[in-house]
Amino acid sequence: MQPRFATFTHQGETHYGAITDQGVVELSSRFPQWPTLREVIEAQGLSQLAEATAKHKANILQSEITYRIPIPMPEKLICVGVNFPDRNEEYKDGQSALSNPSLFIRFPRSFVGHDVPLTRPPESPQLDYEGEIVIVIGKGGRRIPEATALDHIAALSLCNEGTIRDWVRHAKFNVTQGKNFDGTGSIGPWLVPYADESQIADIRLTTRVNGELRQDDRTSRMIFSFRKIINYISTFTTLVSGDMIVTGTPTGAGARFDPPIWLKPGDVMEVEAEGIGILRNGVVDETR
Numbered sequence: 001m002q003p004r005f006a007t008f009t010h011q012g013e014t015h016y017g018a019i020t021d022q023g024v025v026e027l028s029s030r031f032p033q034w035p036t037l038r039e040v041i042e043a044q045g046l047s048q049l050a051e052a053t054a055k056h057k058a059n060i061l062q063s064e065i066t067y068r069i070p071i072p073m074p075e076k077l078i079c080v081g082v083n084f085p086d087r088n089e090e091y092k093d094g095q096s097a098l099s100n101p102s103l104f105i106r107f108p109r110s111f112v113g114h115d116v117p118l119t120r121p122p123e124s125p126q127l128d129y130e131g132e133i134v135i136v137i138g139k140g141g142r143r144i145p146e147a148t149a150l151d152h153i154a155a156l157s158l159c160n161e162g163t164i165r166d167w168v169r170h171a172k173f174n175v176t177q178g179k180n181f182d183g184t185g186s187i188g189p190w191l192v193p194y195a196d197e198s199q200i201a202d203i204r205l206t207t208r209v210n211g212e213l214r215q216d217d218r219t220s221r222m223i224f225s226f227r228k229i230i231n232y233i234s235t236f237t238t239l240v241s242g243d244m245i246v247t248g249t250p251t252g253a254g255a256r257f258d259p260p261i262w263l264k265p266g267d268v269m270e271v272e273a274e275g276i277g278i279l280r281n282g283v284v285d286e287t288r
Contacts (some may be wrong), residue, residue, distance in 0.1 A: 003050040004153075006190040007037055007072055007113070008065040014072070016040070018049065019190055023058030024065055026264045029055075037191065038071050038242035041138050046193045061153075066200065069187040070157055071136065076243040077106045077177070079132075079161060080229055083222050085181065089183030091268045101224045101232060106161075106246070114189030117282040118162050121181050126262040127283065130161040130206030130249035131271035132214050134187060135226060140240040152239065155191035156200065158245045158271050158279040160207075162186070162263075163199035165255050180267025186281045187244070199275060200226055205250060207272045209263070217250035224248070 004019045010026070017260075018025040018035050018128070027049055034040045040049060067256025081102040112118065120127045162185040169180030194200075200219060207215035224232070229245060254261040263283045271279040 001099050002192050002275070003046070003053055003068070004192055005037060005046065005049055006188065007068040007070050008063050009068060010060055014068065018053040019062065020053070020058055023055050023062055024060040025053050026060055027052055029101060034186050035073050038074065040128045041071075041136065042142040042241035044138065044234075046154065046191075048161050050193070067188050069108065069113050070191045071091040071242045072243055073108055075240050076237070077105050077108060077246070078233055078243070079246040079254070080224065080248040081175075083224055084217050084250045085221060085223060086217070086251035088223070093272045101229060103233070104175050104179060106185070107180050111159075111185045111187045112183050113186065114279055116186065116283065117284040118186060118263070118269075119183035119286045120265065121164065121183070121184070121286050122288065124166050125262055125264075126167075126185060126219050126255075126260070128163045128165050128254045129207060129209065129214070129263060129269050130163060130253055131205060132159040132246045132249045133157075133200075133203065133205060133219065133273055133276070134159045135194075135230075135245045135247060136191060137230075137245070138241060139241045140243075142234055142238045144230055144234040144239070145257055146227040146231040149227040150197055150239070152230055153194040153226070154241070155193050156276050157187055157191050157244070158273055158276055160186045160269055160271050160281055161246055161249060165260070165262075177204045183286075186279060188279050189277055192276050194282075197266075199288055203274050203276070205273045206271070207252065208269055208272070209254075210267055214254075215250045220223040220260035222248060243254055
């Protein structure tokens with residue numbers, strides 16, 4: 001089994017460690033030079049964490065932790081929109097896929113960790129799901145060539161890129177509002193270290209709601225490859241260690257049903273990808 005590194009809270013303190021079949025191997029206290037997984041990645045230290053995991057037994061039960069997003073405060077959280085062929089057709093605007101990806105920014109506070117409920121805000125009932133794969137930048141860079149772009153990936157994770165649908169249509173040119181309500185999305189459960197291109201070339205990505213399969217596609221069908229995404233984004237901004245790129249969702253979100261099916265308290269979503277794992281979240285109403 002590949003190493004799986006998570007950020008979590010245990011007994012009121014935040015740590016990082018390895019998730020194993022036997023439980024959690026707490027690692028942050030063994031590497032005080034790296035306060036979070038962001039610093040681990042910056043120092044190219046994931047292999048050292050893997051070595052430490054092999055040497056130590058699990059010392060915390062999984063049932064005793066609360067998952068957080070794996071990189072607590074990434075400098076950038078950049079999301080790619082409309083990155084699967086059927087997703088482009090959903091817009092019914094007669095346009096073929098464009099030659100460059102659509103992008104938007106999310107704030108870390110808009111995400112929770114694995115097994116933590118998403119929050120439906122009182123301003124709108126239109127909370128929707130979007131299952132996606134996340135790439136975490138290891139080696140930073142600017143104007144990164146497509147040929148070497150994959151060398152800049154440190155790890156993979158999953159995202160439920162929860163969206164307040166009516167709020168993405170409040171203005172003419174942006175979706176920022178509907179994508180950034182506190183706690184409406186999730187990232188996790190953990191980071192899986194990136195090895196080589198075969199690991200990401202044809203991943204099956206699915207989303208289930210209350211056990212019903214809603215989204216199902218493969219990364220080999222993405223309009224913009226991982227290479228293209230890294231190349232394009234790094235053209236206008238310097239990517240740094242720990243930046244997280246959410247790479248796009250397949251067709252099948254709740255907004256595309258007739259009538260739309262919005263998430264409600266009690267629903268359970270599972271985003272799953274081969275070789276990465278399952279990201280699970282419920283839904284609760286925000287209390288004010």
